[in-house]
Amino acid sequence: MASESKTSATTGPTGRPVRDFPVPEALESHGPARVIALCNQKGGVGKTTTTISLAGALAEYGRTVLLVDFDPQGALSAGMGIQSHDVPTIYDAMIGREKDIRQTIQPSAIAGIHVIPANIDLSAAEVHLVSEVARENILAGLLRPVLDDYDVVLIDCQPSLGLLTVNALTAAHGVLIPLECEFFALRGVALLVDTINKVKERLNPALQVDGIVATMYDARTLHAREVLERVVDGFGDTVLDTVIGRTVKFPDASVAGTPITEFAPQHASAHTYRELARELISRGAIA
Template sequence: MTDGSLDSDFPADDGDLDLTGRPPKDIPEPKPLISHGPAKVIAMCNQKGGVGKTTSTINLGAALAGYGRRVLLVDLDPQGALSAGLGIAHHELETTVHNLLVEPRVSVDDVLMRTRVEGLDLIPSNIDLSAAEIQLVNEVGREHSLARALHPVLDRYDYVLIDCQPSLGLLTVNALACSEGVVIPMECAFFSLRGLALLTDTVAKVRDRLNPKLAVSGIVITMFDARTLHAREVMARVIEVFGDQVFHTVITRTVRFPETSVAGSRSPPGHRSPRVPRRTSRWLAR
């Protein structure tokens, strides 16, 4: 491969197979858009933390913007990792997604921020959001609070990517209730399999009760180390159960990037950061 993705860091056992053990899937470059919107809303979701969800959200958003798509990132995690990863001093912000959800007078335009990436905007978050689930619990239609808040700007964007918190609480249900698709970053470890089953069950319940358009767009395997039998066995099991829902994209294990991502700083010169390779962004941008 020549796209700089981490799929090339570890060679596949068979020259005709990729890291998922399947023949590589070639996805053509997406065509330029004549106009923008309405946005496709995608929830980046896993109730387990530390699986590369936020890193995948940032890099997928940047990749889509690189293809000329207008992208809105929504930080729906009180930890504010998405905001910090984009270099925002989120702890200093007075108006965030929390205000958008619980204060009727706050509009989405009051919260929107531009990023340093052209075509990539952000609705930031900070620790204030941790109070939102309690504040929303008695609201009528509380599961659709985020959908109502985002609706006025959907025609401006091609994609909205929601970085969910690592839980299956009311905030995550809000994200699922307004999304068409769910992308699930999954750490390549056996204990992640049970969590994946629980998450897909939650997606099915939200689809049945709140949002009939919701579907799993795909599963991104992260923290994969092809040198270990454990990782290869987990990969095989996930593909056995979920089949074509597993993206051919594989994010391999690294250490330095998570350190710099949490700090909101750049990686050292010459160091390749893990990113969602272009095949995934091409697939979404079709």
């Protein structure tokens, strides 16, 4: 094991030379959207925070974003200040109660970001869908009519590898894997990648992993540095250069119901998520 950090003035936390990703050019038109599922079967890895914060950064760069809350906990809806009770939700669309997906879309307080909310009702969706024909493709069919309205659709998946997550992976063009820099989080990545490969083989041949983004990184701890080193050794360039550090600002932004890029625009973490947005655009994952 490494006993000291590789990080220096010219080397980032991943051990690679620091790159300056350019500010993206403005788009002349919007759509069709690329669909990205943010997925990790382990909870508490910063998945919802990354979905919201990345959306905020993309909106600053003029991208139109649709956020799909696909977790019965409804954390994304709450984190965006979106009403998720007594309104049409993704659950209503999934079980056919709401025929037009547009009726579930709510504008957020941030220009360019819309949200399809979720609540605890979504936990019953797998039971309802188990007997449906082509049940893995329901979300893909629901999103298809609105893809031309957005540049990117970000799906915040629940922390499991059940039918809802398979629906998200079947609907997606790419997968972004937030990974906490902690040993037990690392252990589950192989299982997640195996699930992604099965969905690619059997349901969605176009699916690809857009990247693994390290979250909750604390450069002061040897453990975090060693976990990140092992991830880079195991997954190579699939690991993004951008690394998200720990900060108390994320829960504060969640309570305020807004992305950190709006809540604390000059904070280091806000700049890091702008860097993540630029890196994904530079990689071609987002227009």
